[in-house]
Amino acid sequence: MKRPLPPSRVLLACALAGAAPAAAAEKPNIIWMMAEDICPDLSCYGVKAVQTPHLDRLAAQGARYTHAFCTAPVCSPSRSAMMTGMHQNTIGAHQHRTAGKKPLPDGVRPITHYLKEAGYYTAIGCGHSGKTDLNFATDPAFDGKDWTGRKPGQPFFAQISFGNTHRPWGRDTERPIDPAFVEIPPYYPDHPLVRRDWANGLEEIQKMDRLVGGVLKRLEDEGIADSTLVFFIGDNGQCHIRGKQFLYDAGLHVPLIVRWPGRVRPGTVSDDLVMTIDISAALLRAAGCDLPAHLQGRDFLDPATPKRTHVFAARDKMDDTHDAMRTVRTKEFSYILNLMPERAWCQLNEYKERSYPVLALMNVLHLKGQLTPEQDRFLQPTKPEEELYDLRKDPFELRNVAADPAYRETLEAMRARMAEERKAVRDEGVTEEFRKGGWPSTYPTKSLAEWEAILKEWEAHLFEGKPRPGAAARPAKRK
Numbered sequence: 001m002k003r004p005l006p007p008s009r010v011l012l013a014c015a016l017a018g019a020a021p022a023a024a025a026e027k028p029n030i031i032w033m034m035a036e037d038i039c040p041d042l043s044c045y046g047v048k049a050v051q052t053p054h055l056d057r058l059a060a061q062g063a064r065y066t067h068a069f070c071t072a073p074v075c076s077p078s079r080s081a082m083m084t085g086m087h088q089n090t091i092g093a094h095q096h097r098t099a100g101k102k103p104l105p106d107g108v109r110p111i112t113h114y115l116k117e118a119g120y121y122t123a124i125g126c127g128h129s130g131k132t133d134l135n136f137a138t139d140p141a142f143d144g145k146d147w148t149g150r151k152p153g154q155p156f157f158a159q160i161s162f163g164n165t166h167r168p169w170g171r172d173t174e175r176p177i178d179p180a181f182v183e184i185p186p187y188y189p190d191h192p193l194v195r196r197d198w199a200n201g202l203e204e205i206q207k208m209d210r211l212v213g214g215v216l217k218r219l220e221d222e223g224i225a226d227s228t229l230v231f232f233i234g235d236n237g238q239c240h241i242r243g244k245q246f247l248y249d250a251g252l253h254v255p256l257i258v259r260w261p262g263r264v265r266p267g268t269v270s271d272d273l274v275m276t277i278d279i280s281a282a283l284l285r286a287a288g289c290d291l292p293a294h295l296q297g298r299d300f301l302d303p304a305t306p307k308r309t310h311v312f313a314a315r316d317k318m319d320d321t322h323d324a325m326r327t328v329r330t331k332e333f334s335y336i337l338n339l340m341p342e343r344a345w346c347q348l349n350e351y352k353e354r355s356y357p358v359l360a361l362m363n364v365l366h367l368k369g370q371l372t373p374e375q376d377r378f379l380q381p382t383k384p385e386e387e388l389y390d391l392r393k394d395p396f397e398l399r400n401v402a403a404d405p406a407y408r409e410t411l412e413a414m415r416a417r418m419a420e421e422r423k424a425v426r427d428e429g430v431t432e433e434f435r436k437g438g439w440p441s442t443y444p445t446k447s448l449a450e451w452e453a454i455l456k457e458w459e460a461h462l463f464e465g466k467p468r469p470g471a472a473a474r475p476a477k478r479k
Helices: 053-061 075-084 111-117 192-221 277-286 350-355 357-367 373-379 405-424 432-436 448-464
Strands: 029-035 063-069 121-124 156-162 228-234 253-259 268-275 311-315 325-329 333-338 386-390
Touching (some): 029 277, 053 192, 053 228, 053 253, 111 277, 156 192, 192 357, 192 448, 311 405, 325 405, 333 405
Parallel strands (some): 029 228, 063 268
Antiparallel strands (some): 063 253, 228 253, 311 325, 333 386
């Protein structure tokens, strides 16, 4: 007699992506929609200030995952991992904005190559962003820019990106959000500028939701909604200073919604730990492909697939900001290993300094000694080698308990998992050349007077509608 599935498994038992390869007529169309730089800041995830009716409906018609994480907190390494089903460090695609891109290791190919061999027409953009942003050189990954290019009866795979949630942000004139109603995490000061900037980010998510609605309507208008498997995810976390580029939940936690009529039960909510490379495995299986032996992603839609006990992510070079961090996260704890603790979290990154108004505000308050200890910690000149957070008591990852004797056993267990994961992805760590390179690592990056001048420009932009600061980041000389 078979043991009954636990409740969380029963909800997913109708996901049959692990079935044997199907005939071409039975293969689903597959759409992979990806929004840039977002955490699960959607109303279906419980965020009150934002309105995302189209994604809410998609979630109601399928499955919503509450513990989905990307493998890197910035676009190009994260997307490189997803397009191969392999961790970015394993395939040498971990350095953001890689110059002189190299081919993938022998035997590793983009997932679209397998889909083409399975009879799929592969499209990128479909009237939206055609961004791929891969850190490797490859043969063309897509057949065209829209699924209308396919042959009659041919199944298609379409990757669609929504870039408006990437900074710079505008305003949503249809559904403006009152900054008084947004919820600011405690690692940022509760300040009018923070609230306005946060509301602007949520308004861009609302505009993105309407773009999603357009894609879903097109499927219905063409009569193919019921034969199409739809994924919606983010490529990395929030476009805020402690989010994107860093290994806290704000940089790695992404939305994941799946609709597959007849296969995924409507209204499913899963707390399974999922990595974004798992989407690659799931859609290949759904297309009837045998999974390559080297694939590190798992078919999370198949209830027979072993569930993850933890996820692993890494941060390396961001533009020309050199740093290296690794994390292992379970449902209860987050452990971060800083391989370059001698560098500040907020060392120079020109993109952030010219794009993030809250960074200017926090630098001013830091230099004036007006931040709380929890807020000020992120603006210190060095980092601890290890960080450990008890997510049950500290969901915002404010209190580092790595040195707390009460967590000694947990710390050792997370260290062991970290060692296993770094070995599994063939993490090469940090060379001395890398440690000494990149943009200057001196901190603070500007004087108080310089940050105050930049902050005034941001205030004029956010509250008076004047142009964004044009020189928030000054050119830096390389070492």
